[in-house]
Amino acid sequence: MLTATQKKTAEAIVNIFETSEVLGDYSAVTLIPGDTGHLTYGRSQTTLGAGSLHRLLQRYCANDGARFGARLAPYLPHFESRDPALDRDLRLHNLLRASADDPVMRDTQDTFFDEAYWQPAARAAARLGIACALGVAVIYDSLVHGNWAAMRNRTLATAGDPSQEGERKWIGAYVAIRRAWLAGHSRADLRATAYRMESFQRLMDQGYWGLELPLVVRGREISVAALSAAPPGSYDGPQPGSRTLALQSPLQRGLDVRLVQLGLSDRGVNIKADGIFGQTSARLLRGYQASTDLPPTGTADTALIAALVA
Numbered sequence: 001m002l003t004a005t006q007k008k009t010a011e012a013i014v015n016i017f018e019t020s021e022v023l024g025d026y027s028a029v030t031l032i033p034g035d036t037g038h039l040t041y042g043r044s045q046t047t048l049g050a051g052s053l054h055r056l057l058q059r060y061c062a063n064d065g066a067r068f069g070a071r072l073a074p075y076l077p078h079f080e081s082r083d084p085a086l087d088r089d090l091r092l093h094n095l096l097r098a099s100a101d102d103p104v105m106r107d108t109q110d111t112f113f114d115e116a117y118w119q120p121a122a123r124a125a126a127r128l129g130i131a132c133a134l135g136v137a138v139i140y141d142s143l144v145h146g147n148w149a150a151m152r153n154r155t156l157a158t159a160g161d162p163s164q165e166g167e168r169k170w171i172g173a174y175v176a177i178r179r180a181w182l183a184g185h186s187r188a189d190l191r192a193t194a195y196r197m198e199s200f201q202r203l204m205d206q207g208y209w210g211l212e213l214p215l216v217v218r219g220r221e222i223s224v225a226a227l228s229a230a231p232p233g234s235y236d237g238p239q240p241g242s243r244t245l246a247l248q249s250p251l252q253r254g255l256d257v258r259l260v261q262l263g264l265s266d267r268g269v270n271i272k273a274d275g276i277f278g279q280t281s282a283r284l285l286r287g288y289q290a291s292t293d294l295p296p297t298g299t300a301d302t303a304l305i306a307a308l309v310a
Helices: 004-019 052-061 069-080 084-088 090-099 103-128 133-145 148-159 167-183 195-205 224-228 255-266 279-291 302-309
Strands: 215-217 220-222
Touching: 004 103, 004 133, 004 195, 004 215, 004 220, 004 224, 052 069, 052 103, 069 084, 069 090, 090 255, 103 133, 103 148, 133 148, 133 167, 133 195, 148 167, 167 195, 195 215, 220 224, 255 279, 255 302
Parallel strands: none
Antiparallel strands: 215 220
């Protein structure tokens, strides 16, 4: 049995692989050229192509407390049919980003990824007799990234059974086989992910079989403090209308900025709802103000915020 901290550490390693963040980026919307998964979203990057993004959003929309459930629900049939047009729907992308500010979405993602990936990884490890934290993390990564069963079978055929060879030796063989498969893949996007196995190899070389903290993975520190921090890219405040939004230093960030950006996106402005009020947000806000006969100040007062967020 892994401790709660070991489980969080294993998840953090995969979060870093997926979104470069220890806690993952719940708001991440990604499109990788050539990726058959198409649109991907969330902490562990559910995909349109695999159908996992539909299942995640279906669960979120079914929750009565989902702040953005009613706005996402009309998209569900398109997610179910895996409509590639969603790859280019920038308003939808902004809605997904904003949904990450809803604690219900973050909790839904955590539960979904635990059920879809972590629990199957733990069961797969138990069937193979793999108990070390690093070994379970390798299996978890493969279930998130894909093609676990084929690589497992290839390793069993090549390196034998873990109960006979020892779990550490077997995991080492698995990592080497999977790295070779990734590095030689016909798809460039998969070739580029061979670093995942290289990162695990470094942890094995350093003897971190129990995932003892602190660790450094791809330049990111995993520590007790990092695991206890607030997730990046998600905002719980300030509430809209509690301040005027304007370009300043340091840049204003938060829930109110994200919702104003989402309001502009809903009105046809080509803006990314990242929750950061920078020069681009100020410029696009001025353009919107000019188009609606408002003084083009680039500043959102409480009245304009109320109109955009309504």
